[in-house]
Amino acid sequence: MSRRRLGTLLVPVSGLSGTTYPEGTKVAIRGTGGSVDGFVDGDWLPLAWWEFADIKPEEAADTWPGV
Known part of the structure; x- marks a missing residue:
């Protein structure tokens, strides 16, 4: 079973929807x-x-409950 990989944006990034996500936004990484492919609430960010920077699993549990 693979763990979900999480990260945080280091710079503002525009998603496919046209929304620009600011530095510090948490993203799911694939x-x-x-x-890589990043996702924020279903919006795709190439x-x-x-x-982006990876978030360590122990840090993700603190910032993303249930992960």
Whole structure:
């Protein structure tokens, strides 16, 4: 069973919906490598490696209840 990977934005990023999410926004991450898929409330954010930082699982439990 794989754990859900979570991250936080390091810079503002626009989602597919046109909404721009500010630095510090928490995102669900899918994929690995230089670019990954990020999701915020169902909105897709194509992310480059420098646009986000991973959140450690123990930190995610504090900021994302139920994770």
